[in-house]
Amino acid sequence: MPAAPDQLADLPYAHLLQPHAGPLRPDESYDTAHFDGLAFEGRANGASFLECALTGVELQQTKLRQARFNEVWVHGARWVAVELAESDWQDSAVLASVFAGISGYGAALRRVVFRQCKLEAVNLRGALLREVVFEDCLLRDVDFGGAKLTDVSVPGSTLEEVRLNGATLKNVDLRGAVRLGLPDGPQGLRGATIGTGQLFELAPQFAQALGITVKDS
Template sequence: MPRELADLPFAHLLQPHSGPWRRDERYDTAHFDGGTYQGVQAGGASFLECAFTGVSVLEARLRQARFTEVWLDACRWVATDLAESEWQDATVRGGLFAGIAGYSAQLRRLVLRQCKLESVNLRSAVLREVVFEDCQLTDVDFGGAKLTEVSFPGSSLQQVRFGGAKLTKVDLRGATRLDLPDGHEGLRGALISSVQLFELAPQFAQALGVVVKDA
């Protein structure tokens, strides 16, 4: 995976872009460097082979936007509507996603590295071949989502929910913390370590209505 902007196969094609994002607009090989996009209405916009560096997106509406072969470095997405958006072949490094509506989003071949996700709604989303590497996930809701070949190496999961989710080849063994307040039945199909099983045993027992009593 690319580590620097210059490593991108389309780096030599990138052109600086300024100005607001617009609804249903197509952005191709654009470089968004710095700046704050607050309150933009860009639903249905398409970003192809674009790079985002140090960008802040605040209280924006990007429903049904499409991000294909994009690279994001040190970007902040706060209180933004990304519901039904599509992300494919994308890399996100050192980013913040807080207060995000991402329900029914489509995420495919996406790598998030050293990112923070706080209060992110991914209910009914579809995730395929997604990697959360060294990330912090807090109050992230995967309820009713479909996760296939998703992994969390080095990531901390706190108050993360999987209620009603459908998991296939989801690897949780690399997670450094696994705090799941409810929805444990949604873990069917996940891989966990024996240590994680021991730590989650009381919650599994409670979910199953099993009383554990030694005397």
Template structure:
């Protein structure tokens, strides 16, 4: 079975980074947004709602967010299991110890935000951009990621175990103690990563594209994973 493809980054073009609005006013639905107040409610549908500087810690499982914007929002211990985010825009927000398991994200962006201690396993991310975000102790086991970009992000202790990742890229991102055990990768481009630090799952890189430099850096871990003893003399 083929391993990760090794490509000279100077000879192969990096995947294009999607154009994502950086300011609230740039959103195509900005003029439709209505301010929100009060707690989130389970199974509630929110359409063109602006959550600004609010704090949420309650249970709102199954809630749906369509063309919603979140600016400076703090989710602390919130329960958003099986929630759906369609064309959502999250900026400068904090998500701490929040349950996003089995949630669905499509055509959405998360910018300049912190995600720490997040249960995000079993989720589905499609056409999602995370830019200048810090992800720490995030559980993405069994998740499905398609057309996802982690741009200029820090991923520390992020678990992609058993995840299915297709056309995922990490331009400018730093990966530390990332887990890929049992992951299924297809057209995953890691060449743009500033650092590629894996805690385990080196054989899970099968189906990824890495650079020659990254291959040399990972060589000791590949040898260990394959049970190869490297000894000189």
């Protein structure tokens, strides 16, 4: 499980952070910058963030297509209608944040932790997720259609209207989920591990997919 410090001061690069002021710009490189309590909108496609901290940052209708986030720590963020298509995330943590109406198709996430976050209406179709943890999160209307998920887990998380149709799963552990709301039923679950109780909950959908009629009398 990737490391995810709870406090800004616990970051290995905390002593290097410098306050950032001003807008985000396309193709700009931000290194050891601290974005605190700022609000952004507009275009910053191709921007690069290395060893940065974003605390209390609000993004509204911001374009961050093909942006790169490497060793980035996000806390208390609110991102609404943000374009993150084909963005790249590595060795990063997102804590206590809200992501709504996000376009993240084709994104790549490697060794990323989401903790106590709310993800609603998030499009991750065709995305690549490797060693990603959703811990104590709410995933509502999240679309992983056609995505590739490897070594992904969801401890303590609630999944509502999560779509896995056409996804490729390997070592995906869903046993820790509080709820598995999968409107597509068992489609896309090949390669996932679920618990016995979850299997019973999904049994009607499995029966329907197999064309089985279950009657007790």
